Structure formats: C-alpha cells, structure tokens
Amino acid sequence: MEAAAPVPLRHRLRRVLTFWRRSISARVVGGTVVLTVVVVGVVGWFLLQQTREGLLEHRIDAVVVEAADEADDARNRLDSASLSEIDAAQQQRELVEPIIQRGLARDFYVVLAASDDASGSDPSGGAAYTLGLDRDSVPSSLVAHFAQSAEPAWTYTTIRTEAADGTVTSEPGIVVGNQLTLPADGRSYTLYLLFPTSEDAETLALVSRALLTASILLVVLVAGVTWLVTRQVVTPVRLARQVAERLAAGRLQERLVVSGEDDLARLAGSFNQMAASLQRQIRQLEELSRVQRRFVSDVSHELRTPLTTVRMAGDVLHDARDSFDPVTARSAELLQTELDRFESLLADLLEISRFDAGAAVLDLDEVDLADVCHRVVGSTRALAEQRSVQVVVRPMGGSGLVEADVRRVERVVRNLVSNAIDHAGPRSAGGPVVVELRVAGDEHAGAIAVRDYGVGLAPGESARVFDRFWRADPARARTSGGTGLGLAISLEDAHLHGGWLQAWGRPGQGAQFRLTLPRRTGEPLRRSPLPLVPDDALERA
Amino acid sequence: MSGPGGVPLHRRTALAAVLGGLGLAASGCLSMPESGPVVEADGGSTSEADPGTVAAIDARGPEDGQSPSEVVQGFLDAMQAFPSELATAKLFLDPDVRSTWNPERTIVYAEASPPAGGTYHQRVVLTGAEELDARGAWQGRLTGTDAVLDLDLREVDGQYRIVDPPDALVVPEEWFSQRYEQVSLYFLDSTGTDLVPEPVYVSTDEKLATALVSGLLAGPGKALTGVVQSMFPEGLRVDLSVPVSDGVAAVSLVGDPLALGDEDVQRLLSQLSWTLGQGSSIQAFTLTVGGVAVRSVGGAEQIPVSSPQADDPGYERTGSTLFGLRDGLVVAGSPGDLGAVDGPWGATPADVREIAVSLDGLTVAGVSSGGTALRSAPLQQAGVTRTLLTGTDLHDPHWDRLGRLWVVDSTTAGAVVRWHRSGVTGTLEVPGVSGQDVGGLLVSRDGTRLLAVVHGSRRDRLVLARVRSSAGGRPRAAVAVSDLQGDPGDLPSRLRDVAWTSETSLTVLGRPVAGSSSLVSLGVDGSPVSVSGVTTAISGSRSLLGSSVDGAGVYAVTRTGLADLSVPARSPRTSLDGATALTYAG
C-alpha cells in the first residue's frame, strides 16, 4: 500500500502540472482566484479587526461606566451607613449582596475583596463574591495594582465559573476594579466587577461568518466570471490551434468557423485568409515542382534515344581506336568514358524522376544483409584494389534477414561502399586504408553500417550529403562517377522500404553511413541494431 | 490529457487550503482578548459630595511618642471627624477593643477639661454634658460621675492606647449643634389613626436617612407601650444603609417579609413617609423588606414623602384661625379681625369664661363663668348647648384629635385631670400633677402628651405625661411622667403659661420679674431649643397664645394687645378689640 501510493500521486501531480502548463483558463482563473482571495482576505481581516476594536471599545466604555456607577452607589450606601455598624464582614456582605443580585440580572460577576489581600491565593481574605465564580478570574496584575493605587482600573481576563453540577466554564471578559473604604473597619476594599464579553464574541463571530460567506461567494463569483471570460477568449484560440495543427498536418482545406464581428471573429477571418493564401501558394509550388520533375523526366527520356545513337557510334570508334593515331585514339577513349558517365547520370536522373513520379515499386524478397555485403565487396573489389583499399565485412551479431528489394539494397550498399572507398584514408598514420562493413540485426530490424577513416564530414554536412547534386568538393577527381545523386537515390530507396539512411562524420575521423531496414516492410522502426556514431569514434573523442 | 476527475479535485483542495489560511488569519480577530495590561480608567468617582454648609473635619490619627494625655485628647478630637467616621478614632484604642468598640450613645458637652492623670489613667471632666440614646433621643443632662470620663491606658508597642473607651460618641456642643438636627420619628397613636412625633437628634450628613429608619425600626421603647406604637414588626434591620440618590431613599430592610393587611401597610408607609419627609433632600422612597418590594395602595413602588402638615385634616379648616370671647359671644377670625361665629354661642352669650374649639372645627366647648360646668355647642351650625361635665373649678379645656376634651378641675384636694369623649367622662390619674396646684394644662393635638404647669412651694414645675390609651382611644393611664427642665437656670422659677410652638416644641412664659416676663423655648422632650427670632422677654404679658400648627402665629397676650413673638419686641401690637380667652383650635 505504502509503496503503491506515491506512484498514482506523482502521476496525478504530473497530469495536473501538464494541465496547468497547457491551460490558459486554468492559469487565469487560478491567478484571479488567488489574487481575489488575498484581497478579500486582507479586506476581511481589516474589517474584522475594526469591528473587534469597535466592539471592545464600546464595551469597555460601557462597563467602566457601569462599574463606576456601581462603585458610586456602593460609596453612597457606605457613606449613609450607620457608624454603629462595626461588623466588617457583615457590612461587606450587605454591601455586595444587592450588587451581586444586580449582577445576576445584568450578567456580571462581583468580587469584593480587601485591597491588600491577594485574591484567590489567600483564602483568609474573606472576599464576598458571586456564587460559582472562580476568584482567580481576577488577574493578579489587577490585584497588585490596587495594592498600590486607588485609581479605578480594568483589564482583560478569563472568567471561570463553576455551575452547581460542577461543570466549569470559562469565557473571556473584562474586569473593572474600584476601591472602596468600609467604615466598619476603615480598610480599603476593591470591588471587582467581571463582565463577560462572550456576547460581543458572538456578535463578532456573526460578522465573521457573514464576511466569510460573502468572501467565499465573491471568490466563487470571481472565479466563475473569470472562467467565463477566458472561455470566451480561449475557445476560439483553441479552435484556431486545432485548425492550425491540421493545416500543418497538410489538411489545407481546414478553416475556422467565423461568427460575429468581434476581434476574435476578425482573427478567425484573417487566419482563414492566411490559410487560403498558404494553400494557394503551396498548390502553385506543387504545380511548379511537378512541372519541373516532368521536365527533367521528359528531358531524360528525350536524351536517351540520341544517346543510344551516340553510344553506338562511340562504340564503333572505340573499337576501332587501335587504328587511330594516338591523339584520336585518346579522344575515342575519353568519349567512351564521358558517355559512360552520361549514361549513368541519365540513369540516375531517370531513377530519381521515377521516385518523384511515385512510380518506384518494391520487388520484395527475403534478403540476407550479410550476403548483400559480401556481394558488394566482390563487385567493388577492382576499384578497391585500384585504390589499395581493404574492404572488410564484420557481422555484429543477429540475423541480417530482412524483407527487401535486393536490387535496391545492393545499389544502396554499393553506393555507400564506393563513396567510402572514394573518401577512405588510413585509420592510423602509415597504416592500411580500411573500409569496414558492419552488419547486425534483431527481431525488428536489420542494419548495415559502412565506416571509413577518411576525410569525414564537416558539421552540418551529414544532413546535406543526401541533397541532390550536392558534393563537398565539386572539383574533386571524379574517379567513381560523382554526379552527387547517389546518396539521394539511396535515401529514396531506404524510405521506400520504410527504413532509415543516416550519416555521421567528423573531419579527419572518417564517416559512417548506416542503413536500417525493418524486418517487415511497413513495420515502424523504433531503433537500429547498430549505433549511428561508431564506438571507435566515441573512444577517440 | 488530464483525467476529468483530477482537475476539480485539485481545485477543491487549493480552494480549501486558501480558505483555511484565510480562516486561520481571521481566527486571531475572531476571539475576544483574555488577558492584557491593567489600564487605569480615568475619572473614578463622578459624584462629588455636595459642598456642605459646615466644615468637613479630617481626623488626625495618633503619632508615635504621644503622651497619655495627648492620646486621650487625640481620641476626643478624632471623634469629631466629619463626615463622621470612627476609623481614625479607633487607632487611639487598644487593638483588643478596637473591633468591639461601638459607641451607640452620644454625649454632647459644653466644655471638657484637659485630660489629666497618671500614665495609665486619664480623666476628662465634661461640663454641660447631655446624653442622647442610640436613637438620638434626648436623655437629659449628665451630672456628677456621669459627666466624667475615666480612661485607662495601656502601652502597646511603646505607644499609649485607651483600653476602656466610653460607650458613646463624645463631642462638643458647638460641633453637635452645627451637624445634628432635631427631627421626629413618627409613630402611631394607640388607635392607629394618628401619627405621633418623637423627637430625636440625627446627623444631617448622608447618614440622616439611615438614622431615621433605624430609629423607626428601634421602636418607641418600652416606656411608651400603649402610648404610641410602630407598625414595623420586630426583627427588622436596615440592610447596610439607606442611600439617597436623586431624592429617592432606598429603604432596604433585612428580615421576614411583611405580613400585614393593606391598612397596616399604609400606616407603616405613612410612618416612613412622614419621618423621611423631614430630610430636605428626600422626595420619595422605596421600601423592600426581606427582598420583597412594598408598594403603596396605589401600587406605586416609589412613594412620595409627605409632610405632617399636609396630611393633617384639621389643619386646613382651623389651623391658624383664632377664637375668643367678646361681649360673651364666641368670635373667630384672624388677629384684629374677629367676628361672631354662626353657631348658637355666636348669637347669644353663652356665659363661659374659657373656650376650646375642637380640632375638626365643628364644636366649641366652654367652662362656665363659675367654673363649675363644661358645656359644648356647635361652633357654626345651629344646635343646642349641652353640659358635658361639672366640677369645682374647671379650667384649661383642650381638645385632641381623637375628640377627647381635657380639662383640669382644681378641687380643694388639688387638681384632677378629667376628660370627656362622646358622652363618656373620666379622670386620669397623673403622677406629679393630680392633687397638685396646677396652673395650666396643655394637650398635644395627637392626645398623647399632657403638659401641666404645677405650682410648687419653692418653684414651679413643667410636668410632661404621656397618655396611654386603649385601642378605642379611651385614656387608661399617664406614664413616662417627667419634669421638663431645659438648660439649668433657663426656666424661670415661677411659670405663668406655656404654649405649643410646634408639635415638638414649647414656649414657656415666666412670671414677670421687674415688669418683664421671660420667654423660654423647650423641646417637648425637655431638651433646650434655641429658636431664633423669638423674643426672649416681653413686658406686661399675661398669657401665651400658640399652636403646634405650622404657620399659626405665637403671641403673648398683653393688656394692650397681641405681641407677635416672631417679630422684634417693640413692634406695634395687634389690638384685641375687647376679645378675651383667645385660643387656637385644640
């Protein structure tokens, strides 16, 4: 239980935070509520404070006057008392009895104690007081005051009373003291009147409840109003977002519903205009691009027939070159070479335009990627030997069996290997020039990585290598053709399989190209069995 | 993305947290404070004592190292504190007796000798000392050892302190006369119909009301049983005091609640009402007995006080009317404007030498010229003359409010006090009067006081007797007989006449010495009264004319006319117009 609890909590918290981040209305409503609560809280607190001060002031004025009246009355009665009364205790009782009676009617408690007597703590004081009152309710500070001064004084206190059944209640109150002199013994006595303030507390509680209720209602109202207002604003924005998302996803015909004439309606109108304009331009661009591709394809086709004628003528010249003078023979050879290049360029162009036209079709078969590698290594051996480059195949484990078009896969790998041979260099200074082919596979995918240790790729080039006609150094010796279309076609081939073709390279550390193919075409690729960045590069970094 | 349940939940908790915080912040100001500093309330006592007409005296306490006589003197001085308090005086006492010393009586002295004596015994001799009892009733003069204060002292912590203080407040006469006043406690006569004043001295400070009510509660005393009565049951006690605020005296008595009939409650209230009505600051009073409020017949809780005069039914009709005889006819009116009455005696001479008019103003009684018969006739209405009683030498007839007609018969065996009421006659044996040579008789309007001038061999006496009556009003006995003396030497040795000047005071006329007769005022309790503005000597006066009714002039009857005693002696006299036997009703 305990171990399980935090998970949903954290989960929920994350969801809540996500919601918070994403919802404008939540943030606006939240902020407004917090602000309102703070303001209402401060105002309410201030009001309550004022009310309390006012209530207390009023009450104190009233009780001080009432106590003074009682004391005056008591003094008057004492002044009128007969001189022959010498029983101080009886006089004290007689003095305080009617005051206690009045106190019962008017809700105050009475203690009459000798002034120099510490109330409560000293039971010998013989104080007369309202039945059930705890005499400790008179604070000792006030008792101490009357030990020194005769001035009437008051203070706050807790009035504790014990009912007949023994239940003790305590309530806040004000105690007012007035000093009297009893003629019977000539001593000073203090008349303490204890006025409970619980009635005022009730009034205050009533005011507080009213304020709190009003505050809650106000906060709820403000939250509701804010929610309504933000909804008015946010709903169109949200709709606009959804439409924009759909537009971005290519559904260019999506439009916002325009209702009314307010700012939001005009925003929607502008949005729709923008979308319409975008759609138009994109259509135009598409049209333009289609026309271009059509043009390239047409040109390539138109060039094929004359090229065939030229080719036949070239072949005739080439075959007869031995009979030519050396300069002419050389020209015939050059013509042959350039014709080869032209032919391959044309082939590439046609291939590309087939991809563009969406006419490329897969001829699927079970292909073992390791076999492909070996075949490519065999077919490029001549070139490799010519460059004294050693091409090795390294199976990295797993089955390289994938469902693929073997012709296209071979073309991709051959291009990669010939590129690698073209740009290869020695792994270490003076060492052999090596190109490695790594093959690996798992249950989802198979991969081939071609690694060389040549010039490598400058930052940013790893993406650009797949652009059509892009070459890092256009002036470079075009030993193996070099039209700059090879990688573009390879990428189209990989995509046709639903696979990846990615490049990695560092200047001076060589490059690695990785082809990843799903075991079944159409299955989404999640990861490749081979790393894109080679392990040895990491080591050296 | 986020589940539909997650959002409101979060909101709810956030809202709860915010509200909780708000509540916490508010809770500080939701409760009332339960402790705090002591704050002095400004003001304090708002009611300042009225500036009195006499000096306030702050008593001085004992000082260390005082000699025994200084301590005694200090004690005597401290008792003069005013407004009265005994706390300071008690400081001069031995702590053992402090708490029990409770001076109930009052001793008033004219002069006190300086304290003299030894270390542990001091003596103070008082001259002109008079004593008042706990109620404040005048008890007479103190003579001999009674007028000497013998005080024992003891050393307490190196200081001399008095061990046996007198059971009395000992104050000088001057102090007393400025601060005490003679007022009356009103009790009911034996029939319960009339209120009878009993004079007492009370302090005029805030304790006046308390003293009056305490005096009423104490009752008239054993000696006056049957003469007057109080409606207050025994066992009642004043609760602390009777404070007067805004003219209302709050009379709160401790004891069992009253168990009296409506009429008796009314009587009790009128006792209080009349008694308290004498305090100038008291306009009304409330009465609670044992915590139960007593209401008047009208149901009012606050009962206005009333003055004795206002309630006196006879006052209106006959209060200040003068009656007399002129050419044998009965005349009535004001001095100098007398006219014959409408009754039979106003038309034909009635052959009487002395007359008395009943207090209700309906009947006139007269002593026949020979003094052998007492007759009566309606004063203003038509009617017949009846003979009430006969005697040897009848004189001084007087009516009281119960309709009793009193007369003295000077027989050969001495005077006899006789009375007549509704056809019934009787004789009242008055010790010290009956069988003596009685020169004159006065009867108070309430009929409880008989006052006789008794001629003695060496000097004349003024004898006061109280009349004990049955509940029906029939006189039973004369009790509490006493000689009124006043200050020694004040009273002339030979007395000619005596007259009421108020319900509780008298004027006495002496026999002329060297042509001038002296006039002396006396309280009905025998206490000396100094009435300002009353002439103290007058020449050629034969008798006095006075009434206890307020506003009736007091005159000396001289050969040339009536001398108003409230104006200077040389003022012109009012002519008598040949009228004799002048008298007020009563």
Ligand SMILES: Nc1ncnc2c1ncn2[C@@H]1O[C@H](COP(=O)(O)OP(=O)(O)OP(=O)(O)O)[C@@H](O)[C@H]1O
């Ligand atoms: N292994 C590599 N190392 C360094 N640069 C490379 C490597 N492979 C390709 N390149 C760069 O990428 C460019 C494009 O290669 P691509 O195969 O498309 O064209 P090409 O080899 O020049 O001509 P062709 O169309 O005959 O293959 C090359 O010109 C070269 O600059």
Ligand SMILES: [Mg+2]
């Ligand atoms: Mg290439």
